Amino acid sequence: MNWAALKARGDARPTIRALFDANADRAIAFSLRADDLLFDYSKTHLSDADRDALLAMAEDADVSGKRDAMFTGEKINETEGRAVLHTALRNLSGDGVFLDGSDVMAEIEQTRARMAEFAIAVRDGSFKGQGGRITDVINIGIGGSDLGPAMAVLALAPYHDGPRTHFVSNVDGADIADTLDGLNADTTLVIVASKTFTTIETMTNAKTAFDWMAESVSDPAAQFAALSSSTEKTADFGISAERVFGFEDWVGGRYSMWGPIGLSLMIAIGPDNFTDFLRGGHDMDRHFKTAPLAENLPVLLALIGIWHNQGCGFSTRAVLPYEQRLARLPAYLQQLEMESNGKSVAMDGKDVPVHTGPIVWGEPGTNGQHAFYQLIHQGTRVVPCEFMVGIEGQEPDLTHQHDLLIANCLAQSEALMVGRSLDEAREIMRKKGLEGDELERQARHRVFPGDRPSTTLAYPKLTPYVLGQIIALYEHRVFVEGVMLGINSYDQWGVELGKELATALSPILSGEVSAEGKDGSTRMLVEHLGRR
Numbered sequence: 001m002n003w004a005a006l007k008a009r010g011d012a013r014p015t016i017r018a019l020f021d022a023n024a025d026r027a028i029a030f031s032l033r034a035d036d037l038l039f040d041y042s043k044t045h046l047s048d049a050d051r052d053a054l055l056a057m058a059e060d061a062d063v064s065g066k067r068d069a070m071f072t073g074e075k076i077n078e079t080e081g082r083a084v085l086h087t088a089l090r091n092l093s094g095d096g097v098f099l100d101g102s103d104v105m106a107e108i109e110q111t112r113a114r115m116a117e118f119a120i121a122v123r124d125g126s127f128k129g130q131g132g133r134i135t136d137v138i139n140i141g142i143g144g145s146d147l148g149p150a151m152a153v154l155a156l157a158p159y160h161d162g163p164r165t166h167f168v169s170n171v172d173g174a175d176i177a178d179t180l181d182g183l184n185a186d187t188t189l190v191i192v193a194s195k196t197f198t199t200i201e202t203m204t205n206a207k208t209a210f211d212w213m214a215e216s217v218s219d220p221a222a223q224f225a226a227l228s229s230s231t232e233k234t235a236d237f238g239i240s241a242e243r244v245f246g247f248e249d250w251v252g253g254r255y256s257m258w259g260p261i262g263l264s265l266m267i268a269i270g271p272d273n274f275t276d277f278l279r280g281g282h283d284m285d286r287h288f289k290t291a292p293l294a295e296n297l298p299v300l301l302a303l304i305g306i307w308h309n310q311g312c313g314f315s316t317r318a319v320l321p322y323e324q325r326l327a328r329l330p331a332y333l334q335q336l337e338m339e340s341n342g343k344s345v346a347m348d349g350k351d352v353p354v355h356t357g358p359i360v361w362g363e364p365g366t367n368g369q370h371a372f373y374q375l376i377h378q379g380t381r382v383v384p385c386e387f388m389v390g391i392e393g394q395e396p397d398l399t400h401q402h403d404l405l406i407a408n409c410l411a412q413s414e415a416l417m418v419g420r421s422l423d424e425a426r427e428i429m430r431k432k433g434l435e436g437d438e439l440e441r442q443a444r445h446r447v448f449p450g451d452r453p454s455t456t457l458a459y460p461k462l463t464p465y466v467l468g469q470i471i472a473l474y475e476h477r478v479f480v481e482g483v484m485l486g487i488n489s490y491d492q493w494g495v496e497l498g499k500e501l502a503t504a505l506s507p508i509l510s511g512e513v514s515a516e517g518k519d520g521s522t523r524m525l526v527e528h529l530g531r532r
């Protein structure tokens, strides 16, 4: 990968406005329609030649070959010796997906059918709590066993016609205490979601929920379900096999919401809507597998990411959905992107010679506009922005509010690109009656440098299908960026050390083990925080 050449291109980038001036059809030439999504990347610094160079880099990195290897069950997660087949969870084509020569689809479909049967029973009241029909469902999980369903349940609130859904993740007792407060144990279903069924936060919260349940009902385990790859451990916890929904280790935690980890979502919106969500993801898979690289949405999104981060040196990325119900999407994408591509060592064991995954963050618009957009417009760093907006909202009586929402979204990307010159700012100050030094001083504060890049993803309406498309789009984008960087996007060794040290610190904090050997700062903090 010729990173130096890409950097040279980034350094020599033309202004975005110059690119528009040079090509009257730039918006068409630098946008892509796939199914009913429109991805506009014309408000970036990418020229035809830069795009060609990036596409050539994608070809050199064998993105197509690696993509096919993923879909066909090769063990591309080399550091864990596993295949990467979360796409099989949403494979609705009827075609087999083979791993080591055997088709994995029968088991996936069987589990999905069991999930649907259980979800229907919870929704129609035929599965009951010991106090009657289930009114509340609590998903206890963290990371990939929390963020996906939590994000999607909020995103798809208009489709939510099942019991109330709650998510508990943090080991901070405040999380579970606040959630349990006011719930009736005898009409609550607790879903313990953990791929490994060893995660300390989840196991601790599950035990707390079990004890809470035991205070009110004679058979607490009867109101527990489990989602995991480790069925022995779910049995040890006492959860009956008929309410255990398993999946295999070739589904990564942050890619797992399409299968059993999505049970809370399925109960909330119903199996049919859940299938629509899968269909959206599956259709994006089909597009990713078949569209030529230059017309391939995940590939282009990845190339924009590589261009901004490794080409132009913009090391952060703001995700700005103009959709209040996508409030948890930035958090979801933080795990997806930063846990997948926050690595320094390439597949071959060598250091990656460039920065890897960007720092991803964001908030829904318009709220962010009144908070951090100041820095995006006038700060000293360039933050590429990824806007998202729907043609339609879900509130037929509030279309005027949706129009305002769209106007704000478009205004931001326009403002970022065109900016406001010093002369324009002077004119505004002159009209306000200022003159001389004061006019000059005030005008400078009102300059917007402009030439700041953004992309806009427009979708018809935030339906389950569209959410599936968007999530699968970002999953594949992360994969393509990972391939180009030469890293394994599917492991997460970087989370281990903190876990190990936390395990060692617990007995030190409780005074069972001495803090000797710890560094001075940690010893001081143990002494200060270990007081009861």
Ligand SMILES: O=P(O)(O)OC[C@H]1O[C@H](O)[C@H](O)[C@@H](O)[C@@H]1O
Binding pocket: 142, 143, 144, 145, 193, 194, 195, 196, 197, 198, 199, 202, 253, 254, 339, 492, 495
């Ligand atoms: O689903 P679990 O096994 O409980 O894991 C929950 C989460 O914790 C881990 O530390 C990983 O960083 C995440 O990738 C994972 O999603």
